[in-house]
Amino acid sequence: MNTTIPQSSSPVAYIYYYLMFLLLYSxxxxxxxIMALRIHDRKGSVSSCLQKMVQWYRKRSCCQPKRPVRPSDDSVVRIHPVSEEHDDTKPYDTCNQSDCEKNSEESEITWSDVGDLFDEVSAKTLNLIFWAFSISTLVLIYNNG
Known part of the structure; x- marks a missing residue:
């Protein structure tokens, strides 16, 4: 009946499950x-619950240590003289807690901010689901063969 695809499980091959997962995932x-576009284009005021979530996320992301940006070989590096009044000895320093609180509470939260948070959270979640299912399927296929 189905002689071209190797059997990896009794009723259905694992590759069929993976193809169904890819169809559902896409x-x-x-x-x-579509949801992200609808959120970004929304007008009006944002509910207080969503405002608190965005503010919490901004505080969390602002006060994490930043990775230094290393210039590539193709980029031009310009060296500016440093005056005694302006001390640039800590170029990769993180912001302190009071700066984070001021920045996150000062600006008004818009639907575009909520959409950005939705984009980031959904991208990370969907990426995690994709890699977990893909790796587990590959392990099942490898161990069954």
Whole structure:
């Protein structure tokens, strides 16, 4: 009946499960893209619960240590003389807690900010789901063969 695809499980081959997962996954990504566009284009005021979530995320991301940006070989590095009044000895320093609180509470939260948070959270979640399912399927196929 089905002689061209090797059997890796009794009723259905694991590759069929993976193809079904990819079909479902792409549909979910498409749905999340539509939701993100609707959130970004929304008008009006943002609810207080969503404002608190965005402010919490901004505080969390602002006060984490930043990775230094290393120039590539193709980039031009310009050296400016340093005056005694302006001390640039800590170029990769993180902001302190009071700066984070001021920045996150000062600006008004818009739907575009909520959309940015939705984009980031959904991208990380969907990426985690994709790699977890892909690796587990590959391990099942490898161990069953």
């Amino acid at each position: 549909s979910i990504v498409f749905f999340f893209c």
